[in-house]
Amino acid sequence: MLTIQNLYAQYGAITVLKNCSLHVDEGEIVTLIGANGAGKTTLLSTISGLIRPSKGNILFKGKDIVGLSPSKIVSCGITQVPEGREIFGPFTVRENLEIGAYLRHRKERDKTGIKRDMDYVFALFPRLKERMNQPAGLLSGGEQQMLAIARAFMGRPRLLLLDEPSLGLAPMLVNIILDTIKELNKEGLTILLVEQNARKALNVAHRGYVLETGRIVLHGASAELREDPEVKRAYLGKDYKDISERGQ
Amino acid sequence: MKDIDNIQLELLQATVNRVYKRVPFYKRQMDELDITPDDIKTLDDIRKLPFTTRDAFSKNYPYDLFAVPLRDIVRIHSLRGIDGTPVVIGYTRQDVGHRVEISKRFLTSCNVTRDDIVQICLDTGMSIAAHELKEGAEAIGALVIPPDPISLNAQIRIMIDFKTTTLISTPSYASLMLSCLKRELSSAAAISLKRIIVVGEAIDTRIRARWMEEFSVDTRAGYGISEVMGQGMAYECEAMNGLHLASDYFIAEIIDPETNQPLGHGEEGELAVTTLTNRANPLIRFKTGDVTRIIRGECPCGNPHVRIAPIQKRVDDIISIRGVKLSARTISWFLNEQLGSAPKFCLSISKDDPIERLELKIAISSEFFSGSLPELHHWLHRLEDAFQEKIGIQCAIIPTEERAIEEFHNNQVICH
Numbered sequence: 001m002l003t004i005q006n007l008y009a010q011y012g013a014i015t016v017l018k019n020c021s022l023h024v025d026e027g028e029i030v031t032l033i034g035a036n037g038a039g040k041t042t043l044l045s046t047i048s049g050l051i052r053p054s055k056g057n058i059l060f061k062g063k064d065i066v067g068l069s070p071s072k073i074v075s076c077g078i079t080q081v082p083e084g085r086e087i088f089g090p091f092t093v094r095e096n097l098e099i100g101a102y103l104r105h106r107k108e109r110d111k112t113g114i115k116r117d118m119d120y121v122f123a124l125f126p127r128l129k130e131r132m133n134q135p136a137g138l139l140s141g142g143e144q145q146m147l148a149i150a151r152a153f154m155g156r157p158r159l160l161l162l163d164e165p166s167l168g169l170a171p172m173l174v175n176i177i178l179d180t181i182k183e184l185n186k187e188g189l190t191i192l193l194v195e196q197n198a199r200k201a202l203n204v205a206h207r208g209y210v211l212e213t214g215r216i217v218l219h220g221a222s223a224e225l226r227e228d229p230e231v232k233r234a235y236l237g238k239d240y241k242d243i244s245e246r247g248q
Numbered sequence: 249m250k251d252i253d254n255i256q257l258e259l260l261q262a263t264v265n266r267v268y269k270r271v272p273f274y275k276r277q278m279d280e281l282d283i284t285p286d287d288i289k290t291l292d293d294i295r296k297l298p299f300t301t302r303d304a305f306s307k308n309y310p311y312d313l314f315a316v317p318l319r320d321i322v323r324i325h326s327l328r329g330i331d332g333t334p335v336v337i338g339y340t341r342q343d344v345g346h347r348v349e350i351s352k353r354f355l356t357s358c359n360v361t362r363d364d365i366v367q368i369c370l371d372t373g374m375s376i377a378a379h380e381l382k383e384g385a386e387a388i389g390a391l392v393i394p395p396d397p398i399s400l401n402a403q404i405r406i407m408i409d410f411k412t413t414t415l416i417s418t419p420s421y422a423s424l425m426l427s428c429l430k431r432e433l434s435s436a437a438a439i440s441l442k443r444i445i446v447v448g449e450a451i452d453t454r455i456r457a458r459w460m461e462e463f464s465v466d467t468r469a470g471y472g473i474s475e476v477m478g479q480g481m482a483y484e485c486e487a488m489n490g491l492h493l494a495s496d497y498f499i500a501e502i503i504d505p506e507t508n509q510p511l512g513h514g515e516e517g518e519l520a521v522t523t524l525t526n527r528a529n530p531l532i533r534f535k536t537g538d539v540t541r542i543i544r545g546e547c548p549c550g551n552p553h554v555r556i557a558p559i560q561k562r563v564d565d566i567i568s569i570r571g572v573k574l575s576a577r578t579i580s581w582f583l584n585e586q587l588g589s590a591p592k593f594c595l596s597i598s599k600d601d602p603i604e605r606l607e608l609k610i611a612i613s614s615e616f617f618s619g620s621l622p623e624l625h626h627w628l629h630r631l632e633d634a635f636q637e638k639i640g641i642q643c644a645i646i647p648t649e650e651r652a653i654e655e656f657h658n659n660q661v662i663c664h
């Protein structure tokens with residue numbers, strides 16, 4: 001579904017992504033793992049058109065989307081849920097969801113579909129239903145994250161780019177969010193997930209890529225990466241029970 | 249771009265990123281050619297990368313080719329290099345898993361199931377292959393009889409009594425077993441053997457036809473190099489028209505061994521391989537020394553992985569006897585190690601049916617022969633035992649006059 005070839009991106013003189021190639025197949029959850037500053041968010045923002053790559057191709061369903069505006073990329077079926085949620089605080093929960101479905105209003109006038117999806121996200125996140133007429137700015141951090149994901153889903157994207165959905169959330173809420181990601185994937189949504197909590201990300205994803213200073217250094221099935229000593233040391237927290245210190 | 253090409257490119261880029269950063273040997277090689285990981289943008293760009301030869305293992309002995317810290321290594325195999333220098337192969341837990349997976353896939357393609365009784369008869373020189381095939385068969389759930397240093401008769405007894413359905417061996421040892429079986433049994437129906445899986449050497453189609461005719465057994469061939477990925481790197485399918493490469497684990501190239509230039513599709517040349525999933529010992533453009541060619545066209549079995557022709561020869565003087573690789577350099581090393589100096593020698597290998605026999609003639613001098621025949625016999629026996637232990641195969645050692653060796657085949661390996 002998404003194929004990225006030899007991608008470079010830079011901020012001014014600093015090259016953040018260097019010769020990155022990766023792919024996401026339809027129906028998959030793929031995660032990007034890496035330390036702070038490795039280039040994970042830059043990669044998502046490059047896909048969604050917020051940053052223009054300096055070199056390389058991004059093919060979505062066979063079509064090169066490099067150079068398209070972010071709104072064009074959204075209408076192609078790619079939606080990003082940014083780090084920090086970026087919900088519209090003064091608007092109610094329902095209004096935020098309606099904004100998420102804006103393109104469907106305008107292009108397809110798919111009122112029945114929108115109503116059905118609204119019911120679906122309220123079933124998925126009962127907390128949002130309880131607060132649907134409240135201003136979104138009054139929601140807790142976890143509820144705002146739920147709203148951000150639900151709002152993205154309302155656009156009926158084919159590919160969802162999720163940037164740090166668990167950031168700043170209590171552990172129980174993190175589990176709820178990640179369970180929801182799995183649920184949305186079962187509904188047929190393809191997901192590219194960037195997550196600080198690498199252990200949890202590898203529990204929900206099918207495959208993963210490890211980014212190190214802008215380069216992809218590992219690629220494999222999640223089960224394999226979870227057991228990888230290098231990944232464990234660098235991203236899953238050092239566990240001396242698992243990692244013996246045989247002499248070097 | 250086809251899916252497999254896409255995945256190969258992603259894995260190649262990740263491998264090059266890792267080795268450039270973590271293996272000084274590869275960084276030096278790439279720096280010398282003024283290549284960086286950024287130069288690998290397509291699969292064809294692999295041609296920009298430097299080649300790796302078997303010497304790299306001994307020059308970087310023991311751990312300098314590892315791309316992970318030693319604490320991530322869970323298994324180490326030490327092999328004898330062709331010139332006697334040791335070769336170390338390290339595996340991470342993932343590498344072990346991949347090797348089991350590749351052996352399992354090979355055996356599954358040979359129709360081995362959990363209902364089979366798999367007997368592995370391989371010389372000690374092929375102990376890594378034997379071990380990996382055992383793990384692959386166990387992963388399928390088959391009953392496995394691993395190789396034991398027992399006599400041929402004992403192996404045959406096991407085959408009859410335990411009702412072996414699958415024999416894994418070299419073509420020559422399997423030939424020997426079957427010819428003994430034929431003498432021993434009144435009817436081929438008395439054995440339960442369904443298939444023979446041959447590794448270590450190419451199989452002659454006439455032998456394969458004879459086994460089918462006399463014992464109604466299928467034969468499948470596999471290919472593997474312990475330093476790279478082990479048995480299952482390439483394997484025959486039911487179409488038996490070439491061996492499918494496990495292209496999800498490595499990239500294969502056919503090159504001109506002299507110029508190192510890539511050869512066209514279908515041309516015969518040296519096989520060079522680049523690993524895609526190896527974590528401990530990634531190899532970049534490893535020159536295998538094996539000669540083959542890519543077989544054009546799709547396989548009727550539907551397997552999308554490209555096929556290579558069976559390996560019939562090598563680019564160097566290395567020969568494979570029951571899976572054990574040796575050359576004149578190996579013999580020089582062995583004699584030097586055992587005797588402190590290498591007398592003139594001639595190793596002859598008789599390819600008489602059913603099994604090859606090795607005969608090493610060494611020039612005898614007063615240094616080794618004191619005049620006492622019993623002592624000489626004792627000395628030769630010890631040398632033969634050492635040959636079996638160090639080289640991994642039996643060999644008769646015959647003292648010869650130096651002149652006789654010089655006249656004919658000075659320090660040569662002769663197959664006849």
